[in-house]
Amino acid sequence: MGSRWNLLDLPSHLLGKIWPTERVVVGxxxxxxxxxxxxxxAASILLVQNEQTVVNEDAFVADLLRLSxxxxxxxxxxxxxxxxxxxxxxxxxxxxxxxxxxxNFRGTAVGARPVGEVxxxxxxxxxxxxxxxxxxxxxxxxxxxxAPALESCRKLAHLDLSCNDIDMExxxxxxxxxxxxxxxxxxNLKGNMIGAEGAASIAVVLMECKDLAHVDLMSNEIGAxxxxxxxxxxxxxxxxxxxxxxxxxIGDDGARALSGCLKGCHALARLELSDNLIGAEGAxxxxxxxxxxxxxxxxxxxxxxxxxxxxxxxxxxLIQCKALAHLxxxxxxxxxxxxxxxxxxxxxxxSCLLLRGxxxxxxxxxxxxxxxxxxxKLAHLDxxxxxIGAEGAxSLAKMIGGWKALAHLDLRSNQIGDMGAGSLxxxxxxxxxxxxxxxxxxxxxxxxxxKLADNxxxxxxVPVKCA
Numbered sequence: 001m002g003s004r005w006n007l008l009d010l011p012s013h014l015l016g017k018i019w020p021t022e023r024v025v026v027g028x029x030x031x032x033x034x035x036x037x038x039x040x041x042a043a044s045i046l047l048v049q050n051e052q053t054v055v056n057e058d059a060f061v062a063d064l065l066r067l068s069x070x071x072x073x074x075x076x077x078x079x080x081x082x083x084x085x086x087x088x089x090x091x092x093x094x095x096x097x098x099x100x101x102x103x104n105f106r107g108t109a110v111g112a113r114p115v116g117e118v119x120x121x122x123x124x125x126x127x128x129x130x131x132x133x134x135x136x137x138x139x140x141x142x143x144x145x146x147a148p149a150l151e152s153c154r155k156l157a158h159l160d161l162s163c164n165d166i167d168m169e170x171x172x173x174x175x176x177x178x179x180x181x182x183x184x185x186x187x188n189l190k191g192n193m194i195g196a197e198g199a200a201s202i203a204v205v206l207m208e209c210k211d212l213a214h215v216d217l218m219s220n221e222i223g224a225x226x227x228x229x230x231x232x233x234x235x236x237x238x239x240x241x242x243x244x245x246x247x248x249x250i251g252d253d254g255a256r257a258l259s260g261c262l263k264g265c266h267a268l269a270r271l272e273l274s275d276n277l278i279g280a281e282g283a284x285x286x287x288x289x290x291x292x293x294x295x296x297x298x299x300x301x302x303x304x305x306x307x308x309x310x311x312x313x314x315x316x317x318l319i320q321c322k323a324l325a326h327l328x329x330x331x332x333x334x335x336x337x338x339x340x341x342x343x344x345x346x347x348x349x350x351s352c353l354l355l356r357g358x359x360x361x362x363x364x365x366x367x368x369x370x371x372x373x374x375x376x377k378l379a380h381l382d383x384x385x386x387x388i389g390a391e392g393a394x395s396l397a398k399m400i401g402g403w404k405a406l407a408h409l410d411l412r413s414n415q416i417g418d419m420g421a422g423s424l425x426x427x428x429x430x431x432x433x434x435x436x437x438x439x440x441x442x443x444x445x446x447x448x449x450x451k452l453a454d455n456x457x458x459x460x461x462v463p464v465k466c467a
Contacts, residue, residue: 102130102158115145122149130158134188139165143173150177157183162216163191171198179205186214190244199226203233212237218246218272224254235261242270246300255282262289269295274328275303283310291320302330302354308339315343325349330356330382337364345371351405352380362391369399379405384412384438393420397427407433413441418448425451 103125105118122128131153138146143166150156159178166174171194178184187206194202199222206212215234220226227250234240243265250258255278262268271293278286283306290296299318306314311334318324324347334340337360344350350372360368365388372378381403388396393416400406409428416424421444428434439452 119149128153132160134162140170143170158186160188166192168198175201184209188216190218196225200229203229214242216244227254228257231261235264244272246274252282256285259285270298272300278304280310287313291317296321298326300328312339326352328354334358338367341367341371354382357385360386365392366395380408382410384410390420394423397423401430410438421448429455
């Protein structure tokens with residue numbers, strides 16, 4: 001994470017004395033507001049202009065040309081006349097080979113301007129590498145007008161069109177544009193309506209994107225047929241790191257099709273399949289190949305109906321994923337968590353385990369607690385809205401002191417009562433990293449809540465919610 005400074009109305013010569021030259025834009029006279037993002041490994045610059053400010057383009061170009069190898073982000077949303085600024089930045093980038101130029105039109109930026117004006121800003125912006133057009137109600141008509149301008153952005157690598165009105169026809173128009181951008185690394189179409197046919201159009205062109213690493217198609221109604229179209233393509237995307245297909249109703253057939261492409265995704269680190277009507281059969285198909293994704297760090301299969309058998313087979317395969325850190329099996333109709341325990345105990349990198357909204361009993365949580373004892377990095381545990389009761393809370397209490405990294409514990413709605421709260425109160429005193437504790441809806445009286453609270457008086461206050 002980088003640090004952020006808000007530098008207002010400072011003249012250039014003063015700023016140059018305060019900050020190292022290589023990390024400063026020396027042209028604050030052209031922007032009333034300037035935010036500097038300084039990541040650990042690279043300085044990047046985010047420019048935000050006040051509506052009343054008139055850009056001095058010549059001064060901006062002169063100042064920008066003094067920079068070397070920065071990442072430049074221009075937030076267009078609040079700018080009254082950003083065209084000259086964008087062109088100036090593009091020219092500076094091309095002359096000095098500055099690493100990246102990014103434009104942020106997120107929100108009402110496009111809606112507040114004629115589409116033709118936005119297209120004019122993008123046209124000829126050869127150095128553009130990042131473009132955010134999300135949340136702009138872009139549909140077929142808008143995409144048709146913007147598409148030619150996007151074709152000229154030959155260095156475009158990161159494109160965000162999430163939360164628009166892109167349907168099948170608009171997706172086909174976009175596909176034509178993407179076919180000329182083989183350098184695409186990240187494509188975000190989350191929250192549109194491309195459907196199965198739109199997914200098929202996009203799939204054809206993604207085959208040529210050898211560096212494709214991030215694909216987000218969440219909430220697009222692509223269904224099983226859409227996944228079938230994508231599967232053959234994604235298998236060849238050996239650089240794929242992140243795939244989000246949440247909320248697409250792919251079902252067991254879609255899961256089966258997806259499992260066929262995962263064999264080639266050896267770099268895949270994040271796979272999200274939440275809310276997809278996947279049952280035990282689909283989970284079994286995924287289990288057959290998920291172990292080959294040895295780089296997997298984040299796996300989300302929540303809000304599906306995989307049941308005990310599907311969860312068991314998946315966790316047995318996940319043993320091969322030595323880097324697994326985040327596992328979400330919330331709302332998946334799991335009853336016998338003891339079936340998961342044996343496998344998860346071997347996931348030494350596990351830091352976040354989410355099992356919310358299942359039917360896990362005291363016996364299940366006892367098995368989990370004992371087998372997860374070796375997961376020393378566990379920082380977030382959510383077993384809320386289950387059926388662990390006071391016995392389950394007591395089992396957790398016996399092991400919880402060994403999780404020195406535990407920062408977030410959610411036990412809401414488990415009927416643990418005062419007896420369970422008393423057991424936890426003693427054990428949680430050893431959890432020095434604990435920042436959040438949720439025990440609401442557990443029939444805990446004021447006396448039980450007081451026991452929990454008293455154990456945290458000797459260290460900085462910790463939010464304890466036990467209504």
